[in-house]
Amino acid sequence: MMFRIDRDVLAEAVAWTARSLPARPSVPVLAGMRLEVTEDQRLKLSGFDYEVSAEVTLDLQTGEAGVVLVSGKLLAEITRALPAQPVELVVDGAKAVVTCGSARFTLLTMPVEDYPSLPAMPPAAGRVGSDVFASAVGQVAVAAGKDDTLPMLTGVRMEIDGDTVTLAATDRYRLAVRELKWQPEQPGFQAVAMIPGRTLADTAKALGGSGAEVEIALSSAGGTGEGMIGFSSSGRRTTTRLLDPEFPKYRSLLPTEFSARADLSTGSFVEAVKRVALVAERNTPVRLAFRGGEVVLEAGSGDEAQAVEALPVDFDGDEINIAFNHQFLLEGLGAIDSDIARLQFTTPTKPAILTAGKPVDEGANEDYRYLIMPIRLSS
Amino acid sequence: MTVYGDLIGQDRAIGVLRRAASAAAEAVAGGRGAGMTHAWLFTGPPGSGRSTAAKAFAAALLCPEQGCGHCDACHQVEVGSHPDVTFVRPEGLSYGVRQTRELVLKAAGAPTLGRWRVVLFEDADRVTEQAANALLKAIEEPPPRTVWLLCAPSADDMIITIRSRCRVVTLGTPSTEAVANVLATRDGVPHDVALDAARAAQGDVGRARRLALDEETRRRRAEVLSIPRSLTGVAECITAAERLVKTSTEDADAATTALNEVETAELRRVYGEGSTGKGLNKGLVRGGAGALKELETMQKSRATRIKRDSLDLALLELMAFYRDVLAMQFGASVELANEDRRHEVETVARASTPEDTLRRTEAIMKCRERLAANVHPQIAVEAMTLALRSSGVVHRG
Numbered sequence: 029m030m031f032r033i034d035r036d037v038l039a040e041a042v043a044w045t046a047r048s049l050p051a052r053p054s055v056p057v058l059a060g061m062r063l064e065v066t067e068d069q070r071l072k073l074s075g076f077d078y079e080v081s082a083e084v085t086l087d088l089q090t091g092e093a094g095v096v097l098v099s100g101k102l103l104a105e106i107t108r109a110l111p112a113q114p115v116e117l118v119v120d121g122a123k124a125v126v127t128c129g130s131a132r133f134t135l136l137t138m139p140v141e142d143y144p145s146l147p148a149m150p151p152a153a154g155r156v157g158s159d160v161f162a163s164a165v166g167q168v169a170v171a172a173g174k175d176d177t178l179p180m181l182t183g184v185r186m187e188i189d190g191d192t193v194t195l196a197a198t199d200r201y202r203l204a205v206r207e208l209k210w211q212p213e214q215p216g217f218q219a220v221a222m223i224p225g226r227t228l229a230d231t232a233k234a235l236g237g238s239g240a241e242v243e244i245a246l247s248s249a250g251g252t253g254e255g256m257i258g259f260s261s262s263g264r265r266t267t268t269r270l271l272d273p274e275f276p277k278y279r280s281l282l283p284t285e286f287s288a289r290a291d292l293s294t295g296s297f298v299e300a301v302k303r304v305a306l307v308a309e310r311n312t313p314v315r316l317a318f319r320g321g322e323v324v325l326e327a328g329s330g331d332e333a334q335a336v337e338a339l340p341v342d343f344d345g346d347e348i349n350i351a352f353n354h355q356f357l358l359e360g361l362g363a364i365d366s367d368i369a370r371l372q373f374t375t376p377t378k379p380a381i382l383t384a385g386k387p388v389d390e391g392a393n394e395d396y397r398y399l400i401m402p403i404r405l406s407s
Numbered sequence: 408m409t410v411y412g413d414l415i416g417q418d419r420a421i422g423v424l425r426r427a428a429s430a431a432a433e434a435v436a437g438g439r440g441a442g443m444t445h446a447w448l449f450t451g452p453p454g455s456g457r458s459t460a461a462k463a464f465a466a467a468l469l470c471p472e473q474g475c476g477h478c479d480a481c482h483q484v485e486v487g488s489h490p491d492v493t494f495v496r497p498e499g500l501s502y503g504v505r506q507t508r509e510l511v512l513k514a515a516g517a518p519t520l521g522r523w524r525v526v527l528f529e530d531a532d533r534v535t536e537q538a539a540n541a542l543l544k545a546i547e548e549p550p551p552r553t554v555w556l557l558c559a560p561s562a563d564d565m566i567i568t569i570r571s572r573c574r575v576v577t578l579g580t581p582s583t584e585a586v587a588n589v590l591a592t593r594d595g596v597p598h599d600v601a602l603d604a605a606r607a608a609q610g611d612v613g614r615a616r617r618l619a620l621d622e623e624t625r626r627r628r629a630e631v632l633s634i635p636r637s638l639t640g641v642a643e644c645i646t647a648a649e650r651l652v653k654t655s656t657e658d659a660d661a662a663t664t665a666l667n668e669v670e671t672a673e674l675r676r677v678y679g680e681g682s683t684g685k686g687l688n689k690g691l692v693r694g695g696a697g698a699l700k701e702l703e704t705m706q707k708s709r710a711t712r713i714k715r716d717s718l719d720l721a722l723l724e725l726m727a728f729y730r731d732v733l734a735m736q737f738g739a740s741v742e743l744a745n746e747d748r749r750h751e752v753e754t755v756a757r758a759s760t761p762e763d764t765l766r767r768t769e770a771i772m773k774c775r776e777r778l779a780a781n782v783h784p785q786i787a788v789e790a791m792t793l794a795l796r797s798s799g800v801v802h803r804g
């Protein structure tokens with residue numbers, strides 16, 4: 029096997045594939061990156077950590093078909109430092125020789141027959157812009173639980189109904205829901221998938237930024253490749269093993285009627301919460317008192333240092349005193365992607381909804397909703 | 408050779424597993440799959456092949472031909488890289504609840520390659536009580552395509568709630584003849600040497616192979632078995648205890664070193680050792696030092712366990728010696744584990760009573776218990792050698 033390729037193209041592909049290699053491989057071959065030159069002159073680089081597989085396909089001018097497995101870490105280190113000249117890799121017995129300009133490396137190869145079979149890609153289900161997808165995933169993944177005791181709370185639920193994709197995640201203290209449009213392959217396509225949150229966020233980030241479209245591959249119930257979801261864009265593809273699709277019935281949690289609405293400048297609100305929270309222990313609440321035209325933020329109590337600050341607010345409805353975990357509030361404000369933040373309330377003990385604020389006459393923008401549970405105040 | 412080829416003298420168990428694997432294949436094909444179970448417990452004495460059997464069954468579940476032994480699936484299970492098999496080997500003395508929860512999470516969800524998701528848990532008896540409860544929950548309500556294969560010396564080693572939810576596969580002790588036959592045909596060991604090794608290893612194929620092929624292993628065994636006749640005085644008992652602890656430590660060190668060397672070399676190669684080029688001659692690439700350190704931590708914890716196991720093995724050999732003595736005292740015509748030391752067995756049998764022998768085996772059991780309870784090895788073993796020495800008459804006096 030051999031191939032010759034542009035240095036930047038190779039280095040970028042190797043770096044991208046190496047991201048999915050396990051940090052602590054349970055067997056040494058998993059530290060390997062599989063390089064295959066196909067008969068039709070393509071180079072496929074793949075990595076696998078059992079949960080996620082990544083594969084890049086590149087076109088070649090020069091190549092001889094074959095497969096080799098080399099240490100992914102080593103290959104990534106080497107390709108990063110190569111001079112800007114064509115790179116050639118030739119397999120010679122148990123070694124792979126990389127030459128580039130005057131640089132020459134000899135890499136030990138690993139037994140390719142021991143390498144695990146990569147999961148099959150499910151059938152293509154539809155397409156969405158990679159940037160829209162990356163931002164939507166970012167908005168929702170923020171609410172997925174980080175501690176791994178209940179699988180359903182670590183995942184992002186993806187519901188597909190025709191041309192609408194709904195993403196949702198919750199760690200039981202907040203719930204983020206985002207709706208977006210996509211182009212399904214079949215007009216009436218329906219599917220539900222639970223994707224590990226951290227993996228989805230990484231994948232969306234890794235495929236985003238190119239402006240290209242992301243193809244999502246997912247089988248409807250009972251189809252081939254069930255239990256897997258695939259994402260591909262510009263010659264890069266990943267597969268991820270799905271979690272059990274069980275998820276809280278979240279739609280009923282989203283209030284539809286409110287007793288009050290507050291619109292604030294997102295930037296000043298974030299700054300004020302941060303300053304006030306400085307005195308608060310981790311996980312202690314920030315208290316908010318909304319009155320006509322003003323919100324008073326307060327944290328700390330008793331012997332603790334106290335902080336108080338006031339902000340102007342466009343407020344409509346019944347006055348309310350409510351408290352939130354400041355970290356969850358800040359994460360929500362970071363996710364709405366708007367200069368104006370809108371909070372809507374029912375009672376001080378029921379969840380509030382955070383959305384992007386808009387001038388009232390434009391109607392509500394409900395593509396993204398961040399539900400946050402208040403902390404009960406002892407009076 | 409099918410995947411069951413490494414199981415010696417376990418025809419009954421193989422029959423059970425074959426039937427279950429074909430039921431499993433039926434379930435994969437969309438059928439009822441009656442006869443397939445989601446939780447299994449493989450039990451049997453050391454060396455009978457608990458984990459070998461579990462591994463063979465894992466391959467049979469994942470192979471399109473139910474364990475052909477030569478396809479990609481069979482090969483990947485064999486080398487430990489199959490994406491749908493999670494191998495769990497508690498390297499320390501126990502396995503905690505946090506690790507177990509992570510494991511349960513990993514075991515949930517659909518199989519990557521579409522057949523089954525298998526967790527092969529060696530030494531499952533090492534789970535802590537809390538961990539066992541976490542495990543129980545997973546076994547009670549397994550996802551449709553998840554299969555748990557637990558291995559433990561005996562069913563009693565698992566808490567009853569887990570045991571009662573598992574189908575138990577009991578592996579018997581293979582006959583001396585069967586083990587000797589394997590050594591003779593696969594390893595080219597002369598038949599009489601193979602027989603001695605097989606008897607001495609009492610059904611443990613791996614141990615028999617080491618005894619037959621490794622001079623050092625034989626020397627250490629001879630050292631252990633020289634103890635009964637060396638216990639002539641108190642000072643000698645103390646020296647014998649020292650010798651026993653030292654010998655088993657050497658044995659453990661040898662085993663540890665062999666394992667460590669392979670792993671360390673493999674890891675170093677991942678980080679650049681053996682590869683050449685600019686920058687690669689200055690040592691490992693980024694991340695290498697950290698990864699090596701992590702490996703060393705794991706190896707240290709494993710070494711502690713191996714040391715304990717090795718001393719226990721030496722005690723079991725002593726135990727087998729006194730069992731032979733007892734058999735001779737009762738005139739039972741059974742095969743002696745120490746057939747190659749018949750003369751020594753006879754000498755001890757004549758010089759003591761069956762009561763002495765029983766008391767001595769109890770002393771050995773007591774020593775094993777104390778070691779398991781973390782008593783310092785030298786102290787526990789000294790107490791044992793002193794007890795082995797004293798004759799019943801003195802004791803009763």
Ligand SMILES: [Zn+2]
Binds near residue numbers: 470471478480
């Ligand atoms: Zn097979």
